[in-house]
Amino acid sequence: MSKQSSSSEQQIEHLRDTLRQYNHEYYVLDAPTVPDAEYDRLMQQLIELEQANPSLITPDSPSQKVGGAPLSAFEQVTHEVPMLSLDNAFDDASLLAFEKRLHDRLKSNEILYFSCEPKLDGLAVSLLYENGQLVQAATRGDGQVGENITQNVRTITNIPHRLKGDTIPQRVEIRGEVFMSKAGFEKLNSRQKANNAKVFANPRNAAAGSLRQLDPKITARRPLMFYTYSLGVVAPASLELPKTHSERLNLVQSWGMPLCPDIATAKGGQGCLEYYQHILRTREALPYDIDGVVFKVDSIALQQTLGFVAKAPRWAIAQKFPAQEEITRLISVEFQVGRTGAITPVARLEPVFVGGVTVSNATLHNQDEINRLGVKVGDKVVIRRAGDVIPQVVSVVTSERPETAHDIEFPSQCPVCDSHIEKLADEAVARCTGGLICAAQRKQALKHFASRKAMDIDGLGDKLIDQLVDAELVKSPADFFDLNISELIGLERMAEKSASKLLGSLQDSKQTTLAKFLYALGIREVGESTANNLALHFKSLEAVMQADVTALQEVSDIGHVVAQHISLFFREPHNTEIVEALLAAGIHWPEIEQPSGALPLEGQTCVLTGSLSQMSRTDAKGRLQQLGAKVAGSVSANTQFLVAGDKAGSKLTKAQDLGVTVWSEDDLIAFLQQHNVY
Numbered sequence: 142m143s144k145q146s147s148s149s150e151q152q153i154e155h156l157r158d159t160l161r162q163y164n165h166e167y168y169v170l171d172a173p174t175v176p177d178a179e180y181d182r183l184m185q186q187l188i189e190l191e192q193a194n195p196s197l198i199t200p201d202s203p204s205q206k207v208g209g210a211p212l213s214a215f216e217q218v219t220h221e222v223p224m225l226s227l228d229n230a231f232d233d234a235s236l237l238a239f240e241k242r243l244h245d246r247l248k249s250n251e252i253l254y255f256s257c258e259p260k261l262d263g264l265a266v267s268l269l270y271e272n273g274q275l276v277q278a279a280t281r282g283d284g285q286v287g288e289n290i291t292q293n294v295r296t297i298t299n300i301p302h303r304l305k306g307d308t309i310p311q312r313v314e315i316r317g318e319v320f321m322s323k324a325g326f327e328k329l330n331s332r333q334k335a336n337n338a339k340v341f342a343n344p345r346n347a348a349a350g351s352l353r354q355l356d357p358k359i360t361a362r363r364p365l366m367f368y369t370y371s372l373g374v375v376a377p378a379s380l381e382l383p384k385t386h387s388e389r390l391n392l393v394q395s396w397g398m399p400l401c402p403d404i405a406t407a408k409g410g411q412g413c414l415e416y417y418q419h420i421l422r423t424r425e426a427l428p429y430d431i432d433g434v435v436f437k438v439d440s441i442a443l444q445q446t447l448g449f450v451a452k453a454p455r456w457a458i459a460q461k462f463p464a465q466e467e468i469t470r471l472i473s474v475e476f477q478v479g480r481t482g483a484i485t486p487v488a489r490l491e492p493v494f495v496g497g498v499t500v501s502n503a504t505l506h507n508q509d510e511i512n513r514l515g516v517k518v519g520d521k522v523v524i525r526r527a528g529d530v531i532p533q534v535v536s537v538v539t540s541e542r543p544e545t546a547h548d549i550e551f552p553s554q555c556p557v558c559d560s561h562i563e564k565l566a567d568e569a570v571a572r573c574t575g576g577l578i579c580a581a582q583r584k585q586a587l588k589h590f591a592s593r594k595a596m597d598i599d600g601l602g603d604k605l606i607d608q609l610v611d612a613e614l615v616k617s618p619a620d621f622f623d624l625n626i627s628e629l630i631g632l633e634r635m636a637e638k639s640a641s642k643l644l645g646s647l648q649d650s651k652q653t654t655l656a657k658f659l660y661a662l663g664i665r666e667v668g669e670s671t672a673n674n675l676a677l678h679f680k681s682l683e684a685v686m687q688a689d690v691t692a693l694q695e696v697s698d699i700g701h702v703v704a705q706h707i708s709l710f711f712r713e714p715h716n717t718e719i720v721e722a723l724l725a726a727g728i729h730w731p732e733i734e735q736p737s738g739a740l741p742l743e744g745q746t747c748v749l750t751g752s753l754s755q756m757s758r759t760d761a762k763g764r765l766q767q768l769g770a771k772v773a774g775s776v777s778a779n780t781q782f783l784v785a786g787d788k789a790g791s792k793l794t795k796a797q798d799l800g801v802t803v804w805s806e807d808d809l810i811a812f813l814q815q816h817n818v819y
């Protein structure tokens with residue numbers, strides 16, 4: 142044996158071993174470790190090597206065999222007609238070569254018609270109906286012997302247990318694909334995540350893993366669907382069936398079987414290529430995942446003339462789409478800070494062509510996701526990019542982990558501003574506590590600070606803030622108060638008049654309330670009403686800043702999580718520096734008086750009705766309660782007053798009948814202001 146062929150032999154053996162392992166993972170375990178594209182490349186290499194060395198072809202080569210062995214846990218079903226695979230075309234040229242092979246073999250150049258079908262990415266199933274009743278369902282298995290999955294298939298809602306119509310054969314085998322819709326897959330995965338259960342990498346794995354369950358009750362909870370794509374055995378054999386594949390599909394549909402709505406027929410290879418382009422364009426919008434399209438010679442007579450090779454019919458071919466999953470290496474992980482301070486780990490990848498573009502970054506979401514994937518820097522990872530969705534890392538090829546691989550370390554300081562990163566036990570997301578000083582969060586925080594319900598700085602809109610930050614004139618809210626006329630005039634659409642007007646409103650805004658100031662700081666989950674409660678409870682900024690988590694939880698409506706956010710905010714020196722700078726700039730508010738003795742509404746019951754325009758009902762209720770009122774749900778003789786907003790109805794009528802005092806929203810606001818709670 143020459144050196145050359147002995148090395149080919151070794152190469153062939155190595156490829157076969159690898160492919161056998163991948164087949165086992167994919168067909169038997171429903172848990173592939175490499176993307177289909179990688180599998181297809183190795184298979185292509187094997188086929189080419191075998192073609193160059195035909196003496197080395199053996200019947201047990203993966204290139205000659207279909208699928209994988211059936212699981213012994215299931216009863217076995219021997220297929221009366223083998224369930225085969227399909228040949229692949231990876232580009233237009235090989236599709237046209239397929240058409241040419243057909244013409245050559247048929248010794249005719251007559252135009253061929255094709256049934257064109259989306260290649261659903263699920264698994265092949267054979268359904269046997271006797272006298273219209275579903276009596277058996279089986280997987281493809283190794284093509285000869287499959288698994289009996291009748292109980293599981295009975296739980297798939299779009300598979301009829303009984304066929305309808307008067308053309309039903311006495312015995313008929315209907316073949317098609319069991320798959321999961323994209324929406325069903327998303328739903329299943331979020332349910333699995335919530336239950337800390339296995340998350341599926343893609344709809345194909347989810348469908349296969351769900352169908353081949355030993356407990357049909359589990360299958361029943363999985364959103365599986367079925368589409369028909371061919372017939373197997375039909376009896377009696379004398380039965381007249383339509384002469385084309387596409388007409389047969391329509392007949393099967395008339396019996397109540399579901400048929401993919403995107404099937405069409407095409408004229409010649411050229412028509413097939415047009416169909417391919419059409420489906421490729423609509424791929425994203427389709428409700429199910431596909432990995433290509435299938436072309437089948439439509440004439441049954443011609444199919445019979447053409448026949449089969451070892452593992453596939455000669456009259457059909459699958460033209461694959463560009464892969465949506467690829468394999469590459471994780472080079473490093475960077476941490477990005479979002480507008481709300483959320484820290485997102487981003488995978489830096491060796492560039493790889495996937496989903497039609499070159500991808501070099503993918504999101505890793507958060508620490509929980511990193512733990513779930515068990516991914517390390519240096520690992521080979523499977524990347525999925527479907528449509529416009531940001532690329533995801535779906536799995537790790539742990540068998541190829543290099544010795545140098547190391548854990549991903551989550552930073553404890555913000556990579557942008559160096560503030561502490563907090564991660565609450567019940568939240569997946571880690572956040573930068575830098576708030577006001579973190580450049581990543583700056584624009585967002587500044588816009589909030591200037592907004593109407595916060596510092597209410599007239600004329601300081603979002604666009605202007607963008608400009609001020611981009612021109613590096615403003616970094617923290619305290620910088621607003623250092624702006625001068627000449628800096629402002631340099632900006633777009635800012636004349637002297639508007640600039641001096643803005644300086645005027647900045648000056649005016651310095652007179653505020655403690656509640657508004659606390660709200661303006663943008664502490665996480667501290668909304669208007671929480672800020673108000675804080676102000677009323679602690680009465681001074683110093684007291685709020687010094688309060689610990691326990692003291693903060695004494696404030697009405699403040700729970701453990703919010704208390705932690707507040708406490709962490711004021712433990713961060715960057716934040717306290719800004720608070721001091723703001724006070725130094727002249728921001729001030731009236732002192733909140735210690736109520737002497739009883740609260741003004743102590744012992745009074747009131748009711749709120751209708752809609753308020755300047756605050757929410759919950760907010761109004763909170764403020765009234767702070768002044769000692771009891772806020773009830775319905776008007777009675779014990780009601781002291783009713784606050785009636787817009788479109789007040791029966792409660793207002795009843796109050797008027799009972800002679801209860803009625804306040805308008807303006808009355809309410811005047812009262813609240815008088816008592817410093819608005």
Ligand SMILES: NC(=O)c1ccc[n+]([C@@H]2O[C@H](COP(=O)([O-])OP(=O)(O)OC[C@H]3O[C@@H](n4cnc5c(N)ncnc54)[C@H](O)[C@@H]3O)[C@@H](O)[C@H]2O)c1
Binds near residue numbers: 180263281
């Ligand atoms: N990632 C891995 O480790 C791994 C391992 C094994 C196989 N695979 C993938 O599986 C492919 C080989 O699988 P295969 O042998 O099942 O062949 P195939 O998937 O290329 O084609 C045959 C199958 O297509 C399906 N199909 C969908 N729509 C159809 C339609 N309208 N008409 C007919 N069939 C339709 C059927 O299930 C049928 O069995 C590989 O190319 C690879 O993509 C991946």
Ligand SMILES: [Zn+2]
Binds near residue numbers: 478560
């Ligand atoms: Zn930061």
